[in-house]
Amino acid sequence: MILLTRKDIEEMEAYYFWTGQPHWCPFLEAFKSKLLDVYGAEPYPYEWTDQDIHEGTRKIISAFFNDTNQ
Template identity: 45%
Template sequence: MTTLTKKELKKMEEYYYWSGYKDWHPFPKELKAEIMSVYGEEPFPHTWTEQDIWEGSRKMIINYFDNKSN
């Protein structure tokens, strides 16, 4: 079973910061809550892989900040 933890979410924030998205750091509380609500628990009977979590989170993060700038 793979789920997203607060520690992993912190790693994602650091990854985006060091990748050049310094104005995205720290993530807003509502974005963190949205990501954790989706990936913080296993969707029984399905399972997440690490790749599912990182890719899905990446899409949510980019979508969030793209919509914020418009």
């Protein structure tokens, strides 16, 4: 069973900070809660894979910050 945790989100913040998006960090608490709402629990009867979480969070993060910067 793969789930998104607060530690994973902290690692994502560090990744985006060090790869050229320092203005995105730290993530807002409401935004962290949104990510945890989506990927913090299994969608019964299905299971998340690492790829599901990685790709899904990447899309959510990119969409959120690209929409707020316009």
